[in-house]
Amino acid sequence: MRVEELETPVPVVDLDVMERNLKRMQDYCDAHGIALRPHIKTHKLPRLAQRQVELGAKGITCQKLGEAEVMADAGLDDIFISYPLIGEAKAHRLAALAKRVRMRVAVDNPLALATAAQAARESGAEIGVVVEFDSGNKRTGVETVGEALALAKEIAATPGLRFDGLMTYPTSAQTRVFLEEARPAFAAAGLEIPMLSGGGSPGAWAVHEVAPIDEMRVGTYIYNDRAMVGAGAATLDDCAMVVWATVISRPAEGRAILDCGSKTLSSDMVAPEVGPGYGLMPDYPDAVITRVNEEHGTVDVSRCAKKPELGERVRIIPNHTCVVTNLHDEVVFARDGEVVGSWPIPARGMTR
């Protein structure tokens, strides 16, 4: 079956483009002596995580325990949860995971550290812990070297925990500044920094010039999307995922309505300088998806010389591919426009 014949709306991933994306990132990391630890949040599929490991990834990154559980069930055995886990219930689940696979977690506060310590006690397994610091993103991560050092000392002093180094997201000029201050401070305290883990697909290709990271956490690069193209990290030809949709109404000369809305594409926008609207229609570059309701996409086609017709199938490159994956129970894979198969997405919706 051809992809144009699929019932819409449907996300379709081109396997050749995906494979090229995977190899290119692995080659980049290999060339610069950086360990690749891909983030599975973009695809949420064990068999793609396995493919990443097969190509040379040293392990995987998850954001939530639920994702890690799905991956461990599928045989992935070196998992980093780059996210602060807090509380009894999370400790129990982390302990259960640590009994079966190598686990590493991130902390930026004493409660997350206590959760990891409890998991190590319960499991009897050693758990790696990295300290997250902020590189200007102003999300999670300690803001000073002093805080990082205090946490690292406590990790090193806690039975069952192993201080694995530092992490940050994304990797920026500030990463280097922080590290240059941290190295002597840690050395003075008798602590080595075993590793610096950096992240972020948009800036990945220049990371060797930005900061001396040892490990790269990237997710979006596997599919790419409009935001990645806007960031200069990919071309339209590198976008492996497209959403196929149908024009279900043409109520006015300048307006087309698509059968995909926020429940298919999400409401995520790209930076204003990248472009307007809720996705890019590569075959209609002058069309703008001006609005998404739950199941409707409103497209301003007034500036298109040739306009999409009622009933026509159209392609959309999503603004943000990771959230599209999360909205669908399954994704279709294709090669040269021919459908290869459809895979359920077992880690979809794993937000806990």
Next chain:
Amino acid sequence: MRVEELETPVPVVDLDVMERNLKRMQDYCDAHGIALRPHIKTHKLPRLAQRQVELGAKGITCQKLGEAEVMADAGLDDIFISYPLIGEAKAHRLAALAKRVRMRVAVDNPLALATAAQAARESGAEIGVVVEFDSGNKRTGVETVGEALALAKEIAATPGLRFDGLMTYPTSAQTRVFLEEARPAFAAAGLEIPMLSGGGSPGAWAVHEVAPIDEMRVGTYIYNDRAMVGAGAATLDDCAMVVWATVISRPAEGRAILDCGSKTLSSDMVAPEVGPGYGLMPDYPDAVITRVNEEHGTVDVSRCAKKPELGERVRIIPNHTCVVTNLHDEVVFARDGEVVGSWPIPARGMTR
């Protein structure tokens, strides 16, 4: 178990508030002689659709065939798909549904009409068809009475199809204007307009003053959300759904990070005049959820006199409850803060 003990992030619905919302809308419709045909997109749960029918709803509204299939499987037997269905595959699925339950669909163009006609032929069942017109929303819906009349005439002349009337969304002053022009035009053509179906929870309580609708399609009223409060259609006490989240990081005095991001709350905003941010924290009215990444919610707590602490559980009233439902495989139900149970959401993700 108390709701405060649930693992986060988790959407929780208060059954008493929900039941009050359901009854209030049914009472309103009864008082004004309007048939209630609730939209299941908000809850996506057959047992709540059944509850709506039990309370007096004449049938239900779905947006997609996938939702209708789930509802028909559960025994709901009077289903309106208020959405243009187009193409062979949709016709086959509509035919299969029409063989088992009473089906009605909306059209605003000849291809959707042809799809309904094909389904009627295939099923041997009569399918009701309503013509959608635009009331100023500029989404789907014909823009002129002439177009509506042309479609209605073709419906009436097509074997297996029954002209059921007109529909619009939302219901506005323009609805009345359109109808006043349509009535004589249809009468002159020898066609009766059997029914006018209006919709939209935000304006529901005033609809009897706005336009003479016979049927009300509303969804959000069952749970309510911040947008509904902003529209003056509900109070905070009427919001049956809250998302419980945990403060997983407090990297700076003015910043708290929650374990819920766009994969839990969506990226939907409310109108600027309603307020900023990606949800409302009722216990911290001066807090603003300024950013959502996939699994992080960044909260500016700098203006809060008392600030949420690390590890604390907090409540969030989502901006848009319908998209929150669609992000979760299950929803927890509670009464007086005590967990009653957790139900899977079978129509989640049914976008085709």
